[in-house]
Amino acid sequence: MRARTTAVIASRLLAPVVAVHVRPGDRVRRGAPLVTLEGREMAAAHARARAVLSASEETVRAAEGSVQAADAAVTLARTTHDRMRTLFEKRSATAHELDQATAALDGAQAQMASARANLAAAVASRAAADAAVEQAASAQTYTSLTAPFDGVITDRAVDPGDMAAPGLRLLTLEDAEAVRLELTLDEARAALVSTSRPSRVSVRVEQQVRDGRDEPWIEAVVAEIARVDPASHSFVVKLDLPATVRPLSGTFGRARFEGPPRKALVVPASAVVRRGQLTFAYVVDDDDRVRLQPISPGARVDDRLEVLAGLSEGLRVVAQPPASLSEGVQIREGGR
Secondary structure, eight states, X not given: OEESSEEEEEBSSOEEEEEEOOOTTOEEOTTOEEEEEOOHHHHHHHHHHHHHXXXXXXXXXXXXXXXXXXXXXXXXXHHHHHHHXXXXXXXXXXXXXXXXXXXXXXXXXXXXXXXXXXXXXXXXHHHHHHHHHHHXXXXXXXXEEEOSSSEEEEEEOOOTTOEEOBXXXXXXXXXXXXXXXXXXXXXXXXXXXXXXXXXXXEEOOHHHHHHTOOOOEEEEEEEEEOOOBTTTTEEEEEEEOOTTOOOOTTXXXXXXXXXXXXXXXEEEGGGEXXXXXXXXXXXXXXXXXXXXXXXXXXXXXXXXXXXXESOOTTOEEOSSOOTTOOTTOBOBTTBO
8 A cells, every 4th residue: 555645855955954843653734844954054145145136226226327317418418419510500610519519429329328238237137136036035945844735754764963965855745645555467467457447455454354354345446557567567556545445555455356257166265264374174075074175265255265276166165164173073064
């Protein structure tokens, strides 16, 4: 079993770890603080960027003043030039005076172009400084790692004083509300799996196994089917479990896919006797005496168990052998 959503919490900075606020097993809400990194360097970079931005804004104001002064100089030079041209046409000014007025106008216009260029450069520098401030502010947020969604901390690989590096796993967060069963099937079973029909999934709970209870079969949906691996001739299938079923991540599970019917030898599941790692069934001979026969069990379907080896068709078995039953006892059908 695996959580449908898993997040590996990692740092984007190379910085010492100041505090770790969670431990494995803790449930956290989205946005909750998980890890705090040393942030003095980021804070200094942010302050430095804000100082550069402030200086850039003053440079822009100075450049705007220069543009205004250059504009006034151009206005004065143009007025003087127009006056000199009028006087020259009336023969009240010399050609030299007109040339001086023309040169002054050209110089003022050049100063205007230079002032506007300086203003554009100052505005661009201010935009760069503003972007640097945003970048520094964003980098400063990297010193506090928070939970991206509601979930459970399943692994912790960092302690205060450790050095966090970019991409290095610090914590693992899983969404405990949505669980998925992942299994590997051989390519011969590819025709049995489809995303358009449900499957029966068994979740094995260790407490149920110890108590001797049957594993419940529940409906599950095939969410993903990977391609067949040409090397292993197998493929991975991912099944989404209902929201009402919430086994722990790592819990063992089995899936059962419906296929074409086949003929098999089965016995009641209650007839099976397990002793250690071996499986037996009590077989009744022709003289009505029982003997313990080892068998190789196969798949279990409801209250029936498939027998792969050890029995043959037509043999009689004890459907519900009592604990006191021993080999060689003569019995009759319906009782001892």
